[in-house]
Amino acid sequence: MLNVIVVPYACRGAELAKFINEANMKFLKQITWAVIFGIFAAPSVWAQGGAHTMVTASDLKWVDVPSLPSGAKLAIIEGPLNEAVPFTFRLRFPADYKMPAHWHPAIEHVTVISGTINMGVGDKLEPTKTKPLPAGSVAIMQPKTNHFVWTKEEATVQVHGVGPWGITYVNPADDPRKK
C-alpha cells in the first residue's frame, strides 16, 4: 500500500501536524477498508470523487481476494467498495473454478470481458442449472438473490454497481474468510 504524502508549500508547525494527521486518517480509512474486504494491497488506480479516469488493462493491479475461494484475482477500478458510491472492479477466475451460492447487498452488473463463465440462480451450486455466458455477455443480479458461478476455462468479468458492496455465502461454511 503506497501512501504518498505531499507537503504543500509554506505549510509548517501546527498546520503541518494537522496535514499529516489528515493524511494518516485517510491511510487508516484505507486500512479499514482493506481489512473489511480482506484485501491487503490497495490498488492505486481507484477513481474517487468523480474524477475523470482512463484506465488501460495494464494499469490494473491484481490482488488476491480472501472473500472468494482461492485462485480468483481482483482489480479495483472505481470505489471504495464499502461506501455508498459507484464501484467498478474486475474479477479473474482460473479454469475449473467454483464460486458457491452467495448474495450481494446491491445490484450486481456483470459483464464478461474474456472467457466464459457459467452462472445460475439458486441456493446451491448446481453445474447443470447454469447458463454459459461467453465474452460480451451481461448478467444483472438483484440484491440478496442467491446465485453461483463456475468456470471451465480462465475468465475475466467486470462488475459494477453502487456500494456498499459485500458478499454473503448461503452456506456460511463456504466462506473462505471463516476458514
Ligand SMILES: [Cu+2]
Ligand atoms: Cu455474485
